[in-house]
Amino acid sequence: MNYTIALAGNPNSGKTSLFNELTGSRQHVGNWPGVTVDKKEGAYKKNKNVNILDLPGIYSLSPYSAEEIIARDYIVKEQPDAVINIIDGTNIERNLYLTLQICETKIPMVIAINMMDEVDASGAIINFEKLSEVFGVPVVPIVARNGKGIEELMDAAIVVAESKLSTNNLKVFDDNITSATERIYEILNVDEGSSNENIGTFHNPQLYWKAIKIIENDEIVTEELSDKVKQPIGEIIREAEKYADGDVEAKIADLRYKFISKIVKESVKKYTNDSHVETRSDKLDKILTNRFLAIPI
Ligand SMILES: Nc1nc2c(ncn2[C@@H]2O[C@H](COP(=O)(O)OP(=O)(O)O)[C@@H](O)[C@H]2O)c(=O)[nH]1
Ligand SMILES: [Mg+2]
Known part of the structure; x- marks a missing residue:
């Protein structure tokens, strides 16, 4: 091979x-x-x-x-x-x-x-x-x-x-970010025409990665979204922003640093x-x- x-x-x-x-x-x-x-x-x-x-x-x-x-x-x-x-x-x-x-x-x-x-x-x-x-x-x-x-x-x-x-x-994110990411994933999954059975199972790692990037406010990934999904995803992001004091990207970075700090303490x-x-x-x-x-x- x-x-x-x-x-x-x-x-x-x-x-x-x-x-x-x-x-x-x-x-x-x-x-x-x-x-x-x-x-x-x-x-x-x-x-x-x-x-x-x-x-x-x-x-x-x-x-x-x-x-x-x-x-x-x-x-x-x-x-x-x-x-x-x-x-x-x-x-x-x-x-x-x-x-x-x-x-x-x-x-x-x-x-x-x-x-x-x-x-x-x-x-x-x-x-x-x-x-x-x-x-x-x-x-x-x-x-x-x-x-x-x-x-x-x-x-x-x-x-x-x-x-x-x-x-x-890895359980890096808290419940709010995790739930927002999962909801974005489901919207992307339906948009791609995947069957309902697969919803929520994260069978598509590329889509899950995209969902994380979208919630992180990644311009490149967000720009590629179809008009159909922009509106419902926008609502999820606005909700997440409220919870994250307006800055989801900073919140996610903070959660990543906390997770790493715990690993380093243990190892x-x-x-x-x-x-x-x-x-x-x-x-x-x-x-x-x-x-x-x-x-x-
Ligand atoms: N002591 C030590 N120095 C290393 C080791 N590996 C790389 N370096 C040094 O670390 C510096 C950066 O290495 P380099 O291979 O250029 O890193 P890169 O920027 O990731 O490509 C150089 O000065 C290397 O000689 C290592 O295993 N031990
Ligand atoms: Mg190099």
């Missing part, structure tokens, strides 16, 4: 370092259509059937920059077989904001926690199993700069691409006392018992 695996992450998370380690010298650099943003592709050096694509570095999937539009159009419309979401392990809280938004697209995903050399040197301990349990996808520690952990990462990414494993349905320990620092073999044990790495390839 041929797979395309896209690297997505914040600027400076180590995407290019990982891309170079994975592809070696087999790289093709072009441009995304119509813009002067680099498009880098290359074959995985251990398996030429796997194509690696380096997406532009971004902080969110909101359409505020050319990079964000490119990355999200690619993930949502072209749909790679899997996304490797690369996270700077020394900055997990900030990096998870993008992770949550990639989760919303329901694209098959693996999380790579990079800069593990720096994380280890700082004495911080990241609970990969816990993160993996929360997101429902593999979480693999790596050092992109020297290639440590990247084979395990690619093994996990290929399993995820084969099994189309997307993340858990990252920043020890300063040396006696608490795990030994290397403790860490290796943890990595080897990661349930996803036990999947035979």
Whole structure:
């Protein structure tokens, strides 16, 4: 099977370092259509059937920059077989904001926690199993700069691409936002001519993603709406705005930050006392018992 695996992450998370380690010298650099943003592709050096694509570095999937539009159009419309979401392990809280938004697209995903050399040197301990349990996808520690952990990462990414494993349905939003999103989803679903049976089952992840973007007041997605649905959706948005003190986008961002902050509290320990620092073999044990790495390839 041929797979395309896209690297997505914040600027400076180590995407290019990982891309170079994975592809070696087999790289093709072009441009995304119509813009002067680099498009880098290359074959995985251990398996030429796997194509690696380096997406532009971004902080969110909101359409505020050319990079964000490119990355999200690619993930949502072209749909790679899997996304490797690369996270700077020394900055997990900030990096998870993008992770949550990639989760919303329901694209098959693996999380790579990079800069593990720096994380280890700082004495911080990241609970990969816990993160993996929360997101429902593999979480693999790596050092992109020297290639440590990247084979395990690619093994996990290929399993995820084969099994189309997307993340858990995370309960990020509160009841009001959730209900507004569900109602928008149902309107879009009927408009697309889907049968009634499917209403409310969220069988169509692309529509659910659109519903979230609409409630977030995303101009690009909103402009694409048909006249027929604009009015009933507008009512739902106005109702949601009342509840969110006029700014649903800010409310949603706030709910995402709260969710992330809870995850980080549960899964990252920043020890300063040396006696608490795990030994290397403790860490290796943890990595080897990661349930996803036990999947035979
Ligand atoms: N210590 C450490 N530095 C890294 C690692 N991976 C990348 N870097 C450094 O982090 C910086 C940003 O990396 P780069 O690959 O350019 O990130 P990009 O902006 O996501 O493409 C560079 O200075 C890299 O050398 C790593 O695993 N450990
Ligand atoms: Mg780069």
